[in-house]
Amino acid sequence: MARNSTDTKEKLLDAFEILLDEHGTSGATLDAVAAKAGVSKGGLLYHFGSKAELIKGSLERLSRLVDDDVESMKSAGDRLHLYYLETSAEVGTPLDRSLIAANCLSQENADAKNALRKTREAWFDVLNDHLGDPDMAMTIQLIGDGMYFNQNFGLSQDEALAHVKNVLARLGL
Amino acid sequence: MARNSTDTKEKLLDAFEILLDEHGTSGATLDAVAAKAGVSKGGLLYHFGSKAELIKGSLERLSRLVDDDVESMKSAGDRLHLYYLETSAEVGTPLDRSLIAANCLSQENADAKNALRKTREAWFDVLNDHLGDPDMAMTIQLIGDGMYFNQNFGLSQDEALAHVKNVLARLGL
DNA sequence: GTCTATATTGCGATAGAC
DNA sequence: GTCTATCGCAATATAGAC
Structure with a gap:
């Protein structure tokens, strides 16, 4: 479990980028990113309110x-x-x-x-x-x-x- | 209207590639490809039975x-x-x-x-x-x-x- | 801060008329 | 050979419990 917000956000960005690298844009769904980062989709959307914000991050x-x-x-x-x-x-x-x-x-x-x-x-x-x-x-x-x-x-x-x-x-x- | 099957298939491949170039994979949907080529989605799927076949073509x-x-x-x-x-x-x-x-x-x-x-x-x-x-x-x-x-x-x-x-x-x- | 459940939309593909 | 209508599914996003 992440100790603070920053750690979780970094883990989510890592998961997002790895999925993009390995499976392209269509593979980097919010579900897949959340699963790879070890949180739920709701958890992801708490930190990045939309896919656009994830990209921005x-x-x-x-x-x-x-x-x-x-x-x-x-x-x-x-x-x-x-x-x-x-x-x-x-x-x-x-x-x-x-x-x-x-x-x-x-x-x-x-x-x-x-x-x-x-x-x-x-x-x-x-x-x-x-x-x-x-x-x-x-x-x-x-x-x-x-x-x-x-x-x-x-x-x-x-x-x-x-x-x-x-x-x-x-x-x- | 295309005179034969070959012409229509070429037009569909053109539309597919232009959409990929301009809007990426997520923009090249079967609906969008069919519309750009001037046929219906059903018309597209007569020539290319699936998206995988379109890619192969x-x-x-x-x-x-x-x-x-x-x-x-x-x-x-x-x-x-x-x-x-x-x-x-x-x-x-x-x-x-x-x-x-x-x-x-x-x-x-x-x-x-x-x-x-x-x-x-x-x-x-x-x-x-x-x-x-x-x-x-x-x-x-x-x-x-x-x-x-x-x-x-x-x-x-x-x-x-x-x-x-x-x-x-x-x-x- | 993280979860589950759900609303909504849009995609690929099928069925069948013309 | 081309069309419309529709099914099934997956994706984004929201709502609200804990």
């Missing part, structure tokens, strides 16, 4: 995770662009899970589309500040998008990352 | 469009990799529409996931045969995936393509 948490990630990138120093690509290939982190969930939602939700657009802009700015080269910043971001996109249908990105690093080496990166 | 058509596209790529000669990236940035073609639809479906449909995986394998093989360089083939494919991914939330890919071409020029491509 997920996108707000994504925004916080992205802010944290941007700070982590800045801490990577010279390896910033490599850190970006390595984390693009990562699976199963809270940020990754939230991003996949937002991508699912973006199919039919304008707020989710906007959240993803803003996320990309934040990452591009950091990459571009670091590299001082919009051509390379855009190219690296697209490669990261590509690796992220491919997770969707279960392709391992370790091999992809190795290929990309060979190409970056030819470019002096 | 869409994925089969995608497979044919991909086969055609692979032939077009091979006809592009030395520019094959550039042709690939330029068409990755394209919006509104029958192939593009079918791909976006399959991506929507892949969220909750294993067949759609497999169709997209097979599509990527076919494109990688063509790129790799042409370039004779798995590192570059994979990198270019990821960039194409990235541009495709970004269409989803309404970003123009013309600028992205220009940046990428500048980087490819540094690599002698």
Whole structure:
């Protein structure tokens, strides 16, 4: 049993995002989310009064995770662009899970589309500040998008990352 | 009024894919597909006996469009990799529409996931045969995936393509 | 704060007329 | 080959007990 409201809300958001990732929008019903979080549907609706609020809660948490990630990138120093690509290939982190969930939602939700657009802009700015080269910043971001996109249908990105690093080496990166 | 069964089936697949692209899986109901194609729900279900068959029909058509596209790529000669990236940035073609639809479906449909995986394998093989360089083939494919991914939330890919071409020029491509 | 029960709507699918 | 009418079910949301 959750000790306070915040814990239960986090558990509900976790369940919502996992169900989105694994079964898509149609699998993330209020019944399924409540069951996965270990509460009843009435319990869920006490914390998030409607499905729209659940979506809003997920996108707000994504925004916080992205802010944290941007700070982590800045801490990577010279390896910033490599850190970006390595984390693009990562699976199963809270940020990754939230991003996949937002991508699912973006199919039919304008707020989710906007959240993803803003996320990309934040990452591009950091990459571009670091590299001082919009051509390379855009190219690296697209490669990261590509690796992220491919997770969707279960392709391992370790091999992809190795290929990309060979190409970056030819470019002096 | 359609002159034959084939025309009506194509119109239904068009309507299905347009609704998937514009409103996601939850927007592509049988009622909505039938209405957009200008027939009744009963009329739709005469041609496709269930939603599963409608999905199957869409994925089969995608497979044919991909086969055609692979032939077009091979006809592009030395520019094959550039042709690939330029068409990755394209919006509104029958192939593009079918791909976006399959991506929507892949969220909750294993067949759609497999169709997209097979599509990527076919494109990688063509790129790799042409370039004779798995590192570059994979990198270019990821960039194409990235541009495709970004269409989803309404970003123009013309600028992205220009940046990428500048980087490819540094690599002698 | 969490529960059960229920109202309401909308979807996929069937039946049968034309 | 296309239609209308309808059944059964699942999903969101509400009401009210504990």
